[in-house]
Amino acid sequence: MPTAPPATPELDFRTPDEQFEGKAPFESWGRYPNYDANVVPLHWQSDYPAVASGMHNGVLPVGMGRSYGDVCLLRGGNLLVTTGLNRLIAFDPETGLLTAEAGITLAQILDFAVPRGFFLPVSPGTKYVTLGGAIANDIHGKNHHVAGTFGRHVTQFELIRSDGTRKLCSLTENSDFYAATIGGLGLTGLITWAQLRLKPIVSRLIDYEGIQFHGIDEFLDLTRQSQDIEYTVSWIDCASTGKNFARGVFMQGDHSTKRSELKPSPAPKLVFPFDAPGFALNHLSVSLFNTAFFHKQIHERVVALQDYEPFFYPLDKVLHWNRMYGKRGLLQFQYVIPWEHAREGTIAILKEVAKSGLASFLAVLKVFGDVPSPGMMSFPKPGITLALDFPIKPDKSFPLFERLADMTREFGGRLYPAKDAAMTAAQFQAFYPQWQQFARYRDPQLTSSFWERVTPNS
Template sequence: MRDAGDNWGGTIAPPPGGRRRRPFDGRLAQAGETMLPHGNGRSYGDSCLNDSGWLLTPAQGARIHGFDAETGLLDADAGVLLREVTERIVPQGWFLPVTPGTQFVTLGGALANDIHGKNHHRRGTFGRWVESFELERSNRGTLHCSASENADLFHATIGGMGLTGFVTRLRLRLMRVGSASILETTQRFSRLSDYFERAEAADERHEYAVAWIDSLARGTSFGRGHLICGDHAAEGDRTGRARPPLATVPWTPPVSPLRGLGLRAFNELYFRKARPGMSRRTVPFDGFFYPLDRIGGWNRLYGPRGLHQHQSLVPTRHAAETVRALMETALEAGQGSFLTVLKRFGALQSPGLLSFPTEGYTLTLDFPHLGPRTERLLDRLDAIVVAAGGRVNPYKDARMAPATFAASFPRWRELEALRDPALLSDFWRRTALRLPLPSLDAATPASESVC
């Protein structure tokens, strides 16, 4: 897999001589070249790449400056990993209010992508829990940003994919829990319609809820899977330390095993892993939230050309038929998804200007990159999503058309107006900068463009 340390999908070949990076030293302006903040390289596409300029990595020695165990307020450098936060706060009875599917994400990356988790219906996005942050701008120096101070940049930076400046430090509110251990409830269902009948009730009863879908099942079993719910146990793990990896994929196979018969066998075995009906057990937090972290280098299994992850969001009123259409389209193309995840987003609104989550249902599909064949499939999936009034996740993307981005995020021009002039990403070049901007007379002033 190509240079997967720079972006997790590994579908984008680095430029000759490799990608240029340096630790952030307080300077953003550098004559004639653009820069881009770069965390731990877990974005799948090119929103974290800047092959025409520099990648700015967090300075060495990122640390947690303070944690108030009474109020749950954390003060930390943006380069601190979520894993380091968990190890610090769980012994004192707290947990991350929003966490994605990996612990190996920096706080700055979580802010820049306004990440979501299995509890969006209860807690919303990461940005809702950010009190304030320090932002270094090439043209304005260091700014303190919050909902009441430099509010336009506060909202634009949350979900702004690192384009508004370099976040150096932030303050985050946390969630009090009994323990990190999870009381997991798994319900096996036989068809896609069963999930939609149960999803809202599951969200009402549980802190966390997500579904795994068998992407290859057909006929009356189409869309079968597991509805997996969870709540923090009153007693259990108070260390916050994840277990060591079970295994590591040491090299990239010439052909991905996550296709054809291998994928079909995995789906059948995984579906039958859960007993018919409902089962309950207490599980370690890392197995519930971060199962793939336990396999080092798991992305190598997708083969030498990497993987595409397609994550879409569709409004509730169109969700059942649109999700079915997306899955049927992938089946017809002969490209079943290895990991298919379906989740309901709640009504809690993100403070981010370009945040991906909004009320509806989100479907995530993973495909080994097979060249033009896969790209044609992804274009078809994009068209289905846009026609349903939905959106495609930009920080999982490496190829969407500018028109798809504009349809997904009609407020993109407001971010462009607030973008730091020294910062640019390959994603922004490929999408936003190929779209027409309004004339200067018709442009909305940046100060009025963000609520």
Template sequence: MSRGGALPNSWGRYPSVRQRSLTLRQASDPIQTGAEQVLPFGNGRSYGDVCLNDGGTLLLTRGLDRFIAFDPTMGILRAEAGVLLSEILALIVPQGWFLPVTPGTRFVTLGGAVANDVHGKNHHVAGSFGEQVRLFELLRSDGTRLLCGPEQNIEWFRATVGGLGLTGLIAWVEIQLQRIANPWIVVEHRRFANLHEFFALNDDYEARYPYIVSWIDCAAAGRTLGRGLYLAGMHAPPGVVAPAPPLRRSLTVPFTPPVSWVNKLSVHGFNGLYYHLPRPARGLTPYQPFFYPLDNLLEWNRLYGARGFFQYQCVIPPESARDALREILARIAASGQGSMLAVLKRFGARTSGGLLSFPRPGVTLALDFPNLGPTTFALLNRLDEVTRQAGGAVYPAKDARMSGDCFRHYFPRWSIFANFIDPCFSSSFWRRVMTD
């Protein structure tokens, strides 16, 4: 291990913290602990404070970047926890394999994907990331090493999948990959005028497509409340003749403006333009822009200004989803807050069994909000009221402000999970929701 300096904030750039760091170079290294509690830190793509450890030490895992084994016949991959999903894709896609579940950015570490039990556009058919895990090694601060999987040390497996890095250090992970014929995606676009049309489209497309997601115009109100664009996709079959994928050049937001460029004026203008933008009803696209539309705009979180931003992602049970989502979107539209990034999709019934896993049957909505201080906190508290009353939950990996009372209501198995926390591990998030 090597000691580093202070680290930047999480992807949402809120809250500001003071913490130290240790860079891990070998998965066999013992965990060095002292007076400070430690927390694993992957690539910092969690939005809130689950990856922060104010007053403590972060164990930087990006140094654990080795591929251990890959069976190109069976599609079984074992790699250290600091390997990025982008690095996995660079290895497996040319050999006819793909990630069975992937979040909206490929710049996530393998260990982080497990610790947050991330989900993708195909939850209704594949479940969350934890369901793709065959085995992992968990290193505890006392030197104990546990091999955990669906059939081995099951209780530790269920605590660590979605366990926010608190049960110990994930050293390596073994996953089952998905066979593909080529790197292309068959995609359909449909415009819908309101929430009612979304649910009608979703019932149809869910039965035919493995990947589904919708963009929502969070500024729309009245009869157009919940209007948006529906996106459905599947891996292209063998024999598809397509041109070479165009070279995608990355752009970088070069600096952090003093105030957010995402505001009421820009949101209304962009959302109206994006909703009406002509697009083909059906076509072929490379997998990168389909799964990772923002990855070519590096450091895009800077657009929200020096105060950062919040993401609010909730899941609402099926029986109350229509009314609750209508109320949530109405409150957002009335507030004049929100952003261009609003995602709506439905989770299926599959679950990894993780004690703190977020995905569960229902409809999930994710939106970004510039940090305007008390005004934004008040709005998010009003959204919590609707989510909680509807029997839903808020995603810890995206959170920086929910109350401890809400967290314990959303995740009633937290008290069971607490028994598995490593005594030398902690996070800003856990201390916040346990003391509030």
């Protein structure tokens, strides 16, 4: 496929997010760690590798900065911001195949695709990530048990290495680089464009059902009963103990077959205006929130038609919601533990969190299915995954994360690099023993603060 031509004006999206240029801080979504870097926006595919060739201290392509830790950071290095590479190239309404530059966001894809009767095959909890970032982190969604990871739906992409080499990558062409790049943390080269297979829909609506559960066993029972439901996810209360330990709300849904107007979503209007004070999110306030959230359903089981925005992206309606965690930022901990130890491991980790006195405001529990990913370094595998957000309290947060990571390792699980800012090199290398094989595909000029942290001697 040729290099992308300029887009027609009606398809030439421009990201609304602020762009930095020159020596400046570039924040991850967790806002920790805080590093300066030389920030260079890319606007045309020809900008790279010409721009990168004269740079020292390493280079890293980045998108919207929605990774939580340091996989999108490079201390003292050069960040090539790709959000200017955001043009649609081609779309086939018969097959749902969309080809676009890698800096386009999932939000922009949805604005184009939904009015034409198509939706993302896999979506994370935010639509403000780039196509290239979704590939580099091989994102997953509420439908992993039926659809697998995002990378399974990417049929091909172009990869430019820092020496100017262009590789067309697919399951049949340069398949080794295809596997290394999907979930490859942006380290194998710059993805210039990618082809994604969308799924047809006839409605913006989701046939939604919310069910209260009490404990991990009830959660697992609901999971077994929902195998034919496309989307499943649970909110879980990780602050309560005793009879309320591991209570939660199981949420499931399918795209409705009831036709509705397929129109783009309105732009969000709410903005979290300031950094919340550090004391705002504490065990008491989170416990009160959790109690209110659990009981917001008047009935144990609620059935409704729901627009896809609040179902998939409840937090996207408030811009800069990460400010609620304060200036220090937040840490996210996400593991997957395989089925053999999933139940006991999840209970043990939840008890450890409760014992720590640190409460997670956003705790998401779901299962991964057995649909394999094409990515060499992809995170999901069959079992239970739990994601927890914590405000940073240096004297407590980091020791807790080290304990939780060690427990995850003992139970045969692993952590998600896109959400990490704390795992040690020994932990990463145990979680991903294939890292040395992957390192052979890393572009010699590309690196990240995460990679240098977890492979210090590579």
